Amino acid sequence: RELAFVEALIRPSITCSEDDTIKSVAERIIRHSVNHVVVVDNRRKLRGIVTSWDVTKAVADGTKKLVEIITRKVVTTSPDDPIEEAARKLAQHNISALPVTDKNGKVLGIVTSEDLTKLIRR
Amino acid sequence: RELAFVEALIRPSITCSEDDTIKSVAERIIRHSVNHVVVVDNRRKLRGIVTSWDVTKAVADGTKKLVEIITRKVVTTSPDDPIEEAARKLAQHNISALPVTDKNGKVLGIVTSEDLTKLIRR
């Protein structure tokens, strides 16, 4: 496998804002058939991430507000990261997606463990 | 990478039964920090799969009963499947985990796209 970079795998990220509801984020997860929603401000700056796992935690705990389930310390990657580095970050933090950001913290897209799995070919 | 088989990657699967509640399955997903729960009968035969995505769908739709969100037609793999074959199945069906079953349909464990991503090393 010649060395590939995250840039080759970036897909558009489904986003939401902090003042959305848990139900509206859940609807977006289902409508787009994804597991990860990146929380951004009105200038598309990264504010956090919320996933189907977090929505499930809200069901387990009876949490009602989106801001209570948003993960704030987000592990990210950049377009010029080698694929192996993105895979290492996912494994190290036991997570399944990395928002791709530019040097100013703007969200460019996302890369998931499902996207990386597609590289495993005969 | 020499050819590896699913057997090398199997991890124990979190399971539930059909008469569990959505809330109790959500609690199990959070307690074990996983996204997939395999539905089995009392002899550990495969009955379906429920994921954090399905719990999120229940939130989106207002569904109250576990049996309404269980996926019945489950894509599975076997211990002697080559890793590339498991990766192909995940990509083909847009899913992120495969229950591993024996020839009698007994659940031996599970393999996820997160486990496969760990194979992508420098």
Ligand SMILES: C[S@@+](CC[C@H](N)C(=O)[O-])C[C@H]1O[C@@H](n2cnc3c(N)ncnc32)[C@H](O)[C@@H]1O
């Ligand atoms: C620790 S993982 C455990 C379950 C499973 N490994 C998964 O990725 O869904 C679940 C948590 O990871 C968080 N998470 C997902 N992607 C993340 C990222 N790139 N950076 C930080 N946290 C992230 C989610 O918000 C959620 O609270």
Ligand SMILES: C[S@@+](CC[C@H](N)C(=O)[O-])C[C@H]1O[C@@H](n2cnc3c(N)ncnc32)[C@H](O)[C@@H]1O
């Ligand atoms: C089609 S995927 C779409 C979202 C994302 N790709 C994921 O895997 O979570 C979500 C659905 O796949 C189902 N699913 C997960 N693993 C499965 C498997 N091995 N066989 C059949 N369906 C599965 C879940 O029950 C859920 O209804």
